[in-house]
Amino acid sequence: MAxxxxxxAAVVLGIIGIIAWWSDFVLILKGAIxxxxxxxxxxxxxxxxxxxxxxxxxxxxxxxNTALKQEVESLKEEIKELxxxxxxxxxx
Numbered sequence: 001m002a003x004x005x006x007x008x009a010a011v012v013l014g015i016i017g018i019i020a021w022w023s024d025f026v027l028i029l030k031g032a033i034x035x036x037x038x039x040x041x042x043x044x045x046x047x048x049x050x051x052x053x054x055x056x057x058x059x060x061x062x063x064x065n066t067a068l069k070q071e072v073e074s075l076k077e078e079i080k081e082l083x084x085x086x087x088x089x090x091x092x
Contacts, residue, residue, distance in 0.1 A: 018025050
């Protein structure tokens with residue numbers, strides 16, 4: 001209950017403060033909005049750049065995975081052939 005009362009008091013004081021110091025509030029907004037836009041735009045550009053780098057790395061990993069899978073399959077075939085060659089002389 002105390003938190004609720006404190007919250008209501010803060011809202012009322014905030015509204016009174018904005019009304020009393022409206023010109024100061026607008027002045028702060030005039031300075032803060034461009035700064036927020038610059039910082040937000042920089043963050044968005046950085047995240048977009050990181051996403052592009054991750055996509056490039058993902059594509060190269062897929063290429064590597066495909067090559068590794070082909071190599072594993074060829075090695076499996078080679079092992080099968082070697083096993084068959086080993087079994088053939090013993091059976092004869």
